Amino acid sequence: MSHVFQRYMRKPYPVAVRGDGPYIVDSSGKRYLDAASGAGVSSLGYSDTGVADAIAKQAHELAYVYNAYFTTEASERLADALVEMTPKGLDWVFFGSGGSESMDGALKMALQFHLDNGQNARRRFIARRQSYHGCAMGGLAVSGNVVRRMLFEDVLMPADFVSPCYAYRDQQAGETDAAYVARLAQELEATIQRVGPHTVAAFIAEPVVGATNGAVPALPGYFKAVKAVLDRYGILFIADEILTGAGRTGTYLSIEQDCVTPDIVTLAKGLGAGYQPISAIVVSGRVFDTIADKRGYFIHGHTYNASATPCAAALAVITAIRERHLLERVQTMGQRLRAALAERFANHPHVGDIRGRGLLLGLELVRDRETKATFDPQLMLWGSVQREAMDRGLICYPMGGTADGMNGDHILLAPPFIIDDAQVGEIVDKLAAGLDAALATLSPEARR
């Protein structure tokens, strides 16, 4: 009998015992190709000896010191590497242990920045609907994800939400990309005006929306237009790169491809690539200098900030990305996986859209491709896809609520950067079989 308080209490869990490249092996010997890298985490796969050795070395030398008293070589070198890997202007790094923790830290950093800058009224945040920024109270308060908010709505900090850039559903017929982007920028500006420009601290967005609606990148020009609005009103831009960062989309930060530099960036998942829990808030010189000059300390901290062993692991992950040219590999394998998905699913009657960036790809499932009608959410098609794929030895990351928070289904794919061509074929074959098996469980009426 298990005493582990699992997230889902009514389902049996296979016992994972070993990793082998992009595969997980369970206690019965069954192999699962992990096309989701866990939850977009294990970018180097599950058996990287370079990272494991770096962890062992650090743990033998010095596993942990309290960050209020000491710095370490591991955290210093990792911060240097992150400053080198991220766009010019992002010069400081605050380390933590997980994505949600870094989002709450980023929100508080934005609030303290404005206080230390003499703008005491800036206490509000604007984010986007259909977004996810963490399950701690701060990140959840700025998350548009309907289901994850639902039980806690009444106790969350108030925030304002604008539309995401979701061309498949929200771009109007005949509307050009430029007109759609301009409409979204106007909506943001109108929201700022409505709540009071002098009261807004920051705007938060995922460069590619991840689990909430399945790898949706913004249209070209969207983030430039957004940043121009924010700059006009002195509002900070926090890019949540917890999923999209650390190379997942083919550049170290995904927002580089949108040609803007945020004021604050959060990283987690791929930073430690599953070998250690670690996150980072990467911060512009302006934000850091303001806090440093005024107060000289950030009123925020956790016991495990900048812990030595996670920092050593993340440094080994970045070293692998650089030395093994993995950003280029993400670009190449991303194109190949996307092409293979297009070949297999472009004419599938229930795949409405194939999208994404690098090795963060999504398929949106629809009942009817013409009308983009969704399946009945009660059917939980996304859950059946996950089970059917897993039965066949494929892990993918399907989710519901794609279209509006309640309706819609999608499948997110985020395989390790190390996948090869044969594994691309295996992903597509098993996904097609799993999807068709899941659809076959529905009645003909449910599919019409």
Ligand SMILES: Cc1ncc(COP(=O)(O)O)c(C=O)c1O
């Ligand atoms: C974009 C984004 N932000 C924040 C989080 C929260 O990170 P964590 O689960 O590490 O707390 C996630 C996790 O899925 C995420 O995808």
